[in-house]
Amino acid sequence: MFTKSLGNRIRGTIASAFLGTPFAGAASADALYQNHRAELATPPPAPCAMSPTPEQAATYIDYVKNQAAPQDPPTPPYYVALAAHIVRASNGTGGLPLARYEQAVADANAHFAPSGIVFYTKGDIDYIDSDFYYDHVDTIAEIDDLRTQNLVANAINVYFTSGAFPYCGISAFTFSATQSILLNNACVATSGAYGNHSTFSHEIGHYFDLFHTHEPAFGLEYVSGTNCADAGDLICDTPADPSLTGVVDINCHYIGSAMDPQGAAYAPDPFQLMSYGPKYCRQEFSPQSVARVVQTLVTGRQSLLSSPVSVSTLDSERAGGVSLSTPWPNPASDLTEMSVSMPVAANVDVTVYDVRGARVRTIAHRLYEPGEHVVGWDGRDTSGALAAPGAYFARLTSGDVVQTRKIVRR
Numbered sequence: 001m002f003t004k005s006l007g008n009r010i011r012g013t014i015a016s017a018f019l020g021t022p023f024a025g026a027a028s029a030d031a032l033y034q035n036h037r038a039e040l041a042t043p044p045p046a047p048c049a050m051s052p053t054p055e056q057a058a059t060y061i062d063y064v065k066n067q068a069a070p071q072d073p074p075t076p077p078y079y080v081a082l083a084a085h086i087v088r089a090s091n092g093t094g095g096l097p098l099a100r101y102e103q104a105v106a107d108a109n110a111h112f113a114p115s116g117i118v119f120y121t122k123g124d125i126d127y128i129d130s131d132f133y134y135d136h137v138d139t140i141a142e143i144d145d146l147r148t149q150n151l152v153a154n155a156i157n158v159y160f161t162s163g164a165f166p167y168c169g170i171s172a173f174t175f176s177a178t179q180s181i182l183l184n185n186a187c188v189a190t191s192g193a194y195g196n197h198s199t200f201s202h203e204i205g206h207y208f209d210l211f212h213t214h215e216p217a218f219g220l221e222y223v224s225g226t227n228c229a230d231a232g233d234l235i236c237d238t239p240a241d242p243s244l245t246g247v248v249d250i251n252c253h254y255i256g257s258a259m260d261p262q263g264a265a266y267a268p269d270p271f272q273l274m275s276y277g278p279k280y281c282r283q284e285f286s287p288q289s290v291a292r293v294v295q296t297l298v299t300g301r302q303s304l305l306s307s308p309v310s311v312s313t314l315d316s317e318r319a320g321g322v323s324l325s326t327p328w329p330n331p332a333s334d335l336t337e338m339s340v341s342m343p344v345a346a347n348v349d350v351t352v353y354d355v356r357g358a359r360v361r362t363i364a365h366r367l368y369e370p371g372e373h374v375v376g377w378d379g380r381d382t383s384g385a386l387a388a389p390g391a392y393f394a395r396l397t398s399g400d401v402v403q404t405r406k407i408v409r410r
Ligand SMILES: [Zn+2]
Pocket: 047, 048, 049, 050, 202, 203, 206, 212
């Protein structure tokens, strides 16, 4: 099962990386490959420092096993507020460019679309102008000090700094002493064929109690899967993983030879966002990972659902009036249509994703004039094949506006 889907995705990756346009005017594939080899030899900041202590692991296992489903579960979409704190030098220069912050949020919305979560930025960006926080944060104590500045309630507080700290990011599990997320600007929405569009989503994954696919704190997961619910990442549809730093090639193929405790060769999935696969390979949460995210949101993170921003206010504020209607008919066995409402002319992309977050087909990608425009999906993917019955998501993006609508095919 994993081999097949891996193969399909690898072909897609090769096609887009080597036949597409990302290299236009840039370095040759050979130079990029050399860069990549250098990266493997001397990894950039350690991907992330998130691993439960033995005590936390024992407590968490008990907590999860005894967790009751909420009495009155909320229904998606789940609007989850981000409180963004961008650290700059004392004189107000530097700091993560806003466009890269917005790109990171758009990336996260694509990765989390199968969960029904829609991230939005609550209020204004908080700029923290401090040479110390911008350049000299290099211990856990200093990191924790920074990520408790100007906290916003009922939101995921995220701090972006250029930092001297040796991590791409640090996050918080529901049981962590210090909450909120810190990201190294060097790891946020960097561009290019080997750009990083995964660390932000990875850290948010931790925030919803997703563990690394190679997590050792609960015990080593066997390749056979027999202990998958109690070991590794506690999730059974991500294969056992020996930790992927330095053992994945440029095409996202695992090239390691490690054996699990039972002597079986690993066949890990470098595409999983919670793995240590190369940053540009990581692009999806497995279905059970998505289920864990939702379970954590409606239990240990339910305060995120109590943000006072109403959905209607949110839509009109964020979208400046740009909106994607509810699909009709829905469920659909043939064509389903939505209208895109444009108050002003703008570029719009509407793309259909499956529940794993894989792109099925782009149904609009163009400049729209003000007014109402109809977009339709005939249920076919880019190759013209009919998509299987089930749930899909149409996602509109226009500038920093992201709206997601569920489509059911029968
Ligand atoms: Zn991590």
